[in-house]
Amino acid sequence: xxxxxxxxxxxxxxxxxxxxxxxxxxxxxxxxxxxxxxxxxxxxxxxxxxxxxxxxxxxxxxxxxxxxxxxxxxxxxxxxxxxxxxxxxxxxxxxxxxxxxxxxxxxxxxxxxxxxxxxxxxxxxxxxxxxxxxxxxxxxxxxxxxxxxxxxxxxxxxxxxxxxxxxxxxxxxxxxxxxxxxxxxxxxxxxxxxxxxxxxxxxxxxxxxxxxxxxxxxxxxxxxxxxxxxxxxxxxxxxxxxxxxxxxxxxxxxxxxxxxxxxxxxxxxxxxxxxxxxxxxxxxxxxxxxxxxxxxxxxxxxxxxxxxxxxxxxxxxxxxxxxxxxxxxxxxxxxxxxxxxxxxxxxxxxxxxxxxxxxxxxxxxxxxxxxxxxxxxxxx
Amino acid sequence: xxxxxxxxxxxxxxxxxxxxxxxxxxxxxxxxxxxxxxxxxxxxxxxxxxxxxxxxxxxxxxxxxxxxxxxxxxxxxxxxxxxxxxxxxxxxxxxxxxxxxxxxxxxxxxxxxxxxxxxxxxxxxxxxxxxxxxxxxxxxxxxxxxxxxxxxxxxxxxxxxxxxxxxxxxxxxxxxxxxxxxxxxxxxxxxxxxxxxxxxxxxxxxxxxxxxxxxxxxxxxxxxxxxxxxxxxxxxxxxxxxxxxxxxxxxxxxxxxxxxxxxxxxxxxxxxxxxxxxxxxxxxxxxxxxxxxxxxxxxx
Numbered sequence: 001x002x003x004x005x006x007x008x009x010x011x012x013x014x015x016x017x018x019x020x021x022x023x024x025x026x027x028x029x030x031x032x033x034x035x036x037x038x039x040x041x042x043x044x045x046x047x048x049x050x051x052x053x054x055x056x057x058x059x060x061x062x063x064x065x066x067x068x069x070x071x072x073x074x075x076x077x078x079x080x081x082x083x084x085x086x087x088x089x090x091x092x093x094x095x096x097x098x099x100x101x102x103x104x105x106x107x108x109x110x111x112x113x114x115x116x117x118x119x120x121x122x123x124x125x126x127x128x129x130x131x132x133x134x135x136x137x138x139x140x141x142x143x144x145x146x147x148x149x150x151x152x153x154x155x156x157x158x159x160x161x162x163x164x165x166x167x168x169x170x171x172x173x174x175x176x177x178x179x180x181x182x183x184x185x186x187x188x189x190x191x192x193x194x195x196x197x198x199x200x201x202x203x204x205x206x207x208x209x210x211x212x213x214x215x216x217x218x219x220x221x222x223x224x225x226x227x228x229x230x231x232x233x234x235x236x237x238x239x240x241x242x243x244x245x246x247x248x249x250x251x252x253x254x255x256x257x258x259x260x261x262x263x264x265x266x267x268x269x270x271x272x273x274x275x276x277x278x279x280x281x282x283x284x285x286x287x288x289x290x291x292x293x294x295x296x297x298x299x300x301x302x303x304x305x306x307x308x309x310x311x312x313x314x315x316x317x318x319x320x321x322x323x324x325x326x327x328x329x330x331x332x333x334x335x336x337x338x339x340x341x342x343x344x345x346x347x348x349x350x351x352x353x354x355x356x357x358x359x360x361x362x363x364x365x366x367x368x369x370x371x372x373x374x375x376x377x378x379x380x
Numbered sequence: 381x382x383x384x385x386x387x388x389x390x391x392x393x394x395x396x397x398x399x400x401x402x403x404x405x406x407x408x409x410x411x412x413x414x415x416x417x418x419x420x421x422x423x424x425x426x427x428x429x430x431x432x433x434x435x436x437x438x439x440x441x442x443x444x445x446x447x448x449x450x451x452x453x454x455x456x457x458x459x460x461x462x463x464x465x466x467x468x469x470x471x472x473x474x475x476x477x478x479x480x481x482x483x484x485x486x487x488x489x490x491x492x493x494x495x496x497x498x499x500x501x502x503x504x505x506x507x508x509x510x511x512x513x514x515x516x517x518x519x520x521x522x523x524x525x526x527x528x529x530x531x532x533x534x535x536x537x538x539x540x541x542x543x544x545x546x547x548x549x550x551x552x553x554x555x556x557x558x559x560x561x562x563x564x565x566x567x568x569x570x571x572x573x574x575x576x577x578x579x580x581x582x583x584x585x586x587x588x589x590x591x592x593x594x595x596x597x598x599x600x601x602x603x604x605x606x607x608x609x610x611x612x613x614x615x616x617x618x619x620x621x622x623x624x625x626x627x628x629x630x631x632x633x634x635x636x637x638x639x640x641x642x643x644x645x646x647x648x649x650x651x652x653x654x655x656x657x658x659x660x661x662x663x664x665x666x667x668x669x670x671x672x673x674x675x676x677x678x679x680x
Contacts, residue, residue: 069580069584070583070584071580071583071584090583091580091583091584092583092584092585092586092587092588096584097584097585098580098581098584100577100580100581102575102577104575104577104578104580104581105581106578106581106582106596107578107600108599108600117582117585117587117595118585118586121582121585121586121587121588121591122586165581165585166584166585169585169586
């Protein structure tokens with residue numbers, strides 16, 4: 001399959017059939033009464049990965065995480081961590097730790113005591129606790145705040161206390177539930193890179209739950225997109241973005257233009273899709289496994305379409321259009337154009353110059369063009 | 381116009397604070413002052429049964445403060461014993477109510493939302509019957525040929541009736557039974573606010589259930605424990621009805637002593653002194669607990 005073909009085999013543990021997964025989720029289903037929160041999910045996560053579970057609210061991602069932590073037991077199916085079946089193992093006996101969405105810092109304890117809590121419960125000698133807490137405090141840059149209570153900290157500081165508290169026991173597996181949800185955009189970006197740095201330096205396996213696709217793209221080695229209790233696609237951020245397998249995934253990650261059509265011609269290294277939406281036969285430079293005449297959609301990302309006043313040369317897919325609207329976003333300009341079929345298409349273009357007197361404006365007749373490798377066929 | 385309105389609003393606000401102040405002044409401070417005055421006067425066979433503390437004769441206004449009533453409280457060991465007895469009974473009862481009330485409040489707070497109100501209703505339900513009647517009903521249970529003895533004898537557990545009525549046991553039972561809701565309600569309020577995620581975080585960090593309770597649940601519910609303890613301890617110290625109905629001749633509580641001084645001895649000045657000292661005895665632990673509570677609130 002195309003998705004796997006362009007990845008260097010062997011470099012990534014998930015492509016190595018001999019590699020033993022660290023976390024194995026096997027056909028796990030979780031029901032609350034009649035409601036199925038997680039529906040027959042199977043997933044392997046490898047040691048040292050930063051795996052993101054991405055999905056909207058109520059898709060079952062948090063329930064899956066809570067089952068890994070031991071707060072919920074699966075209705076059916078099996079969860080193995082480091083080869084050990086976790087059925088019936090309570091949270092306090094698992095070598096996993098969790099960073100809670102609300103941070104769940106103990107309000108009556110200082111930062112220091114919050115961080116030391118896990119070690120104290122394990123009966124670690126006092127002197128060792130002190131050194132490890134000091135180490136942790138400097139790792140998350142909170143040395144100055146050791147004596148403060150959680151309510152005296154900012155959101156970002158609390159987040160770092162929560163991270164330190166969940167890391168201090170050196171868990172084999174760290175789970176993070178919407179770790180950056182409560183932070184503002186700027187702090188978020190900073191923290192994302194900090195998280196990756198910490199994860200790489202400590203070598204802990206991270207499982208992150210998030211509804212924020214940008215967060216998932218930045219953080220993860222691989223991500224699983226969830227909807228309605230099922231994982232619909234697992235892959236690297238690149239796979240998921242460039243080779244979505246379903247309309248849902250294509251639509252959920254980034255923005256996308258979908259051209260409905262039927263398979264006209266299917267060869268080994270290319271295919272053509274007849275699309276009434278686009279008004280042309282779209283050339284796609286990858287083979288598909290479908291039958292002629294089958295209903296499919298061609299997904300093209302807005303940044304992969306060129307917009308020009310004259311018909312572009314050398315691009316296989318060219319469609320005339322009229323500009324309806326131009327939105328200036330700072331780094332990008334987003335054009336909304338309408339095709340002869342009435343189909344609306346979004347195109348984004350980097351603003352290379354500070355000001356461009358010759359910029360395409362609303363109302364102009366233009367041509368859209370994109371390469372065969374710019375589009376991908378989604379079947380379902 | 382707006383100046384007028386704002387002044388009106390200001391007056392409205394001071395009015396709101398004035399009402400409770402007036403209430404306290406009229407129904408607490410004023411009677412307290414009267415009581416203090418009586419406690420400093422001398423008993424007499426008169427109506428009212430004490431002498432005035434001031435005298436106006438030959439153009440001379442003279443005051444006579446009789447602190448003998450207070451000295452009398454120290455001289456006669458009965459009063460000290462009664463104070464200590466009351467505090468002891470109140471302390472033990474408070475501890476027992478806490479031990480019984482905490483698990484109940486915990487279960488209610490952790491029950492599903494729709495069942496909590498029903499359970500709380502059941503806690504408050506006894507208040508629909510008069511306090512006096514409920515304490516009185518215990519006599520029927522505890523007496524020699526009462527319900528409990530009859531059932532136990534019918535079951536063959538005992539051969540002759542147990543002496544339960546007119547003992548300290550009956551007093552503890554009565555106080556714990558009567559004041560349990562006052563312990564449960566503040567505990568419930570504190571426990572229901574407890575974030576479930578904190579308990580999960582504690583378990584996640586390796587704490588066994590009891591350890592989580594000891595390090596997280598209990599410290600965070602401390603304001604509820606303090607409030608509940610105050611609500612039980614304070615009225616229990618001055619309790620009169622329960623020891624009078626259920627207690628025996630050996631049950632020495634300051635409430636009964638107070639009653640006797642007022643109504644049997646008709647020694648109003650000594651009775652007033654007993655009441656004033658009781659207030660002081662009570663204010664002390666309240667002040668200590670209040671400080672602990674406000675410190676707790678500050679910390680959170």
